[in-house]
Amino acid sequence: MIRAHSVESVRAAEAAAMAQLPEGELMSRAALGLAEVAAARLADTDGTTVVGLIGAGDNGGDTLYAVAHLAESGFACAVVLVPASGREGVHAAGLAAAEAAGVMVHEAAGAAAAAAEVVAEADVVLDGIVGIGGRPGLRPDAARLVDAVDDDAWVIAVDLASGLDPAGEEGEDDAVWANETVTFGTPKPVHLLPAGEAATGRLTVVDIGIDVDDVPPAVERLTWDDVAGLWPVPGSGDDKYSRGVLGVVAGSEAYPGAAVLTTTSAAEAGVGMLRYVGTPTPVGLVHQAVPEAVVGDGRVQAWVVGPGLDTDADDSDARTQLDAARAALASDLPVVVDAGGLALVEGRRDVPTVLTPHAGELARLLTRLEAAAQGTDDATSAAPEPGPSTDDARSSVNRPAEVTADDVKADRLGHARRLVALTGATVLLKGATTLVVTDGEPVRSQADAPPWLATAGAGDVLSGVIGALLAAGLTPHDAASLGAMVHGVTADRVSGGGPLRALAVAHGIRPTVRDLLARGRSAPS
Numbered sequence: 456m457i458r459a460h461s462v463e464s465v466r467a468a469e470a471a472a473m474a475q476l477p478e479g480e481l482m483s484r485a486a487l488g489l490a491e492v493a494a495a496r497l498a499d500t501d502g503t504t505v506v507g508l509i510g511a512g513d514n515g516g517d518t519l520y521a522v523a524h525l526a527e528s529g530f531a532c533a534v535v536l537v538p539a540s541g542r543e544g545v546h547a548a549g550l551a552a553a554e555a556a557g558v559m560v561h562e563a564a565g566a567a568a569a570a571a572e573v574v575a576e577a578d579v580v581l582d583g584i585v586g587i588g589g590r591p592g593l594r595p596d597a598a599r600l601v602d603a604v605d606d607d608a609w610v611i612a613v614d615l616a617s618g619l620d621p622a623g624e625e626g627e628d629d630a631v632w633a634n635e636t637v638t639f640g641t642p643k644p645v646h647l648l649p650a651g652e653a654a655t656g657r658l659t660v661v662d663i664g665i666d667v668d669d670v671p672p673a674v675e676r677l678t679w680d681d682v683a684g685l686w687p688v689p690g691s692g693d694d695k696y697s698r699g700v701l702g703v704v705a706g707s708e709a710y711p712g713a714a715v716l717t718t719t720s721a722a723e724a725g726v727g728m729l730r731y732v733g734t735p736t737p738v739g740l741v742h743q744a745v746p747e748a749v750v751g752d753g754r755v756q757a758w759v760v761g762p763g764l765d766t767d768a769d770d771s772d773a774r775t776q777l778d779a780a781r782a783a784l785a786s787d788l789p790v791v792v793d794a795g796g797l798a799l800v801e802g803r804r805d806v807p808t809v810l811t812p813h814a815g816e817l818a819r820l821l822t823r824l825e826a827a828a829q830g831t832d833d834a835t836s837a838a839p840e841p842g843p844s845t846d847d848a849r850s851s852v853n854r855p856a857e858v859t860a861d862d863v864k865a866d867r868l869g870h871a872r873r874l875v876a877l878t879g880a881t882v883l884l885k886g887a888t889t890l891v892v893t894d895g896e897p898v899r900s901q902a903d904a905p906p907w908l909a910t911a912g913a914g915d916v917l918s919g920v921i922g923a924l925l926a927a928g929l930t931p932h933d934a935a936s937l938g939a940m941v942h943g944v945t946a947d948r949v950s951g952g953g954p955l956r957a958l959a960v961a962h963g964i965r966p967t968v969r970d971l972l973a974r975g976r977s978a979p980s
């Protein structure tokens with residue numbers, strides 16, 4: 456498990472460590488680790504020149520000491536002091552160390568063009584403008600220097616890419632775009648969250664001796680080695696019922712294939728037994744594709760409701776299936792709700808529930824539930840109608856604003872949290888980075904899949920895996936995050952760099968789980 460800690464937790468751990476250590480020791484360790492990484496990249500790329508961008512805080516201090524080490528190792532090193540106050544504004548002892556090591560010092564203040572030329576010559580750029588003390592965004596003078604970086608230069612962000620929000624809550628277009636980030640002590644939330652992950656690049660954590668083992672993380676990411684500890688492996692006393700029976704209400708005459716994808720992936724994930732509830736066409740397909748599934752209602756330990764469900768269909772078979780979907784949602788059993796099933800969610804959920812929207816589905820659900828919570832009409836009519844009567848005009852003023860998919864994409868975590876607050880459910884928000892948010896738990900953030908996974912039906916496969924894990928007794932938080940991780944890793948293996956189709960991902964789940972479990976058995980304890 457990768458754990459990222461909040462800025463407050465990091466500052467507290469740093470203070471505790473500093474109290475036990477000589478002054479400057481943490482910064483010295485940070486700088487040495489940073490210099491080692493930079494030296495390795497210079498060796499990899501046959502680079503010779505290093506430029507450090509130096510801001511006003513300790514992030515600049517780390518960078519000055521690191522550049523001093525690199526100069527002592529024989530690299531051609533320069534620093535550009537970014538603050539308007541020049542030398543007065545930067546870490547004095549770090550600057551003295553750099554100068555003593557022969558580092559060229561340039562002040563951007565009053566000489567912006569000359570400073571930009573220095574930056575443009577660098578093979579490796581160390582971004583020490585701001586770290587965990589930074590506010591989101593770059594000031595214009597800093598942004599101009601960052602723009603001057605050569606496209607072929609290797610950019611190493613010190614602690615975090617300057618301009619990002621350290622907490623990863625706010626997205627920021629105006630930030631350093633790093634090839635790599637060298638962080639200290641523990642990852643920060645921004646490194647793992649959609650708002651900062653792309654600008655972070657490859658992440659290396661330098662151990663500087665701060666202790667956060669007992670400090671609750673803000674964000675977590677499951678890794679391959681977590682599978683052996685979390686995956687439900689049957690014991691000799693188990694039978695198919697004790698392992699967990701999953702009921703699937705999915706597929707319709709309009710979208711029959713979703714039923715095949717969801718039941719196939721649940722079977723591939725090793726569920727004890729599957730029950731399937733659907734209309735005639737998907738029932739026929741499931742019989743053929745997943746002969747182990749039992750058709751019809753019955754006792755189960757968890758439900759998947761919604762992939763390919765057509766909530767607009769009105770024939771008697773569809774109505775029977777929708778009744779089963781509503782009954783599953785009204786039962787006290789754990790449930791995964793996806794796609795069409797999301798339209799049946801009414802508000803607070805008092806039973807273990809995983810909602811698995813993509814950005815557009817989350818936007819629609821939030822719009823509807825927030826309108827309902829405020830006692831207004833379904834907010835599909837959230838926009839004011841032309842020429843309203845006085846009463847209509849008053850009620851439209853009170854309606855909550857419609858949430859769009861673009862709103863969600865601009866702040867994925869914030870919107871996922873809003874749905875958690877409204878429903879009490881675990882919310883899994885799909886995307887290149889999939890977020891799993893549960894009240895009272897660290898956010899789980901998984902980024903295991905290639906973009907090829909953005910293909911129709913991939914979400915149906917995900918719901919089957921999560922359903923199998925819920926039926927086996929995992930918590931919604933673990934089932935959702937472990938399911939997302941295995942789904943993503945499977946997609947990566949099956950893709951191998953090329954196109955993917957959803958059914959191939961479903962068929963890849965079994966060998967992926969087998970290999971991840973074997974890895975756990977062979978890992979040193």
Ligand SMILES: NC(=O)C1=CN([C@@H]2O[C@H](COP(=O)(O)OP(=O)(O)OC[C@H]3O[C@@H](n4cnc5c(N)ncnc54)[C@H](O)[C@@H]3O)[C@@H](O)[C@H]2O)[C@@H](O)CC1
Pocket residue numbers: 469473481482483485510511512513514515517584585586587588589590591592593594597613614615618639663
């Ligand atoms: N406290 C410690 O002992 C350690 C601190 N470390 C380093 O110290 C950093 C934190 O240092 P600080 O608390 O001094 O803070 P920072 O160096 O991250 O930034 C604070 C300075 O940046 C300026 N600033 C803030 N937002 C800005 C923006 N958007 N554009 C331009 N300037 C901006 C502020 O005015 C302030 O002067 C960490 O990220 C890490 O690199 C490491 O050396 C490890 C040990």
Ligand SMILES: Nc1ncnc2c1ncn2[C@@H]1O[C@H](COP(=O)(O)OP(=O)(O)O)[C@@H](O)[C@H]1O
Pocket residue numbers: 794813884885886887888889904905906907908909910911912913914915916917942
């Ligand atoms: N750019 C991306 N990179 C990696 N995975 C992605 C990307 N975009 C979407 N995904 C994943 O692809 C799957 C798509 O699911 P979904 O949108 O529900 O499709 P469908 O409804 O057709 O089944 C999700 O697991 C999502 O996390």
Ligand SMILES: [K+]
Pocket residue numbers: 514582583584585586612613614615616617
């Ligand atoms: K930085």
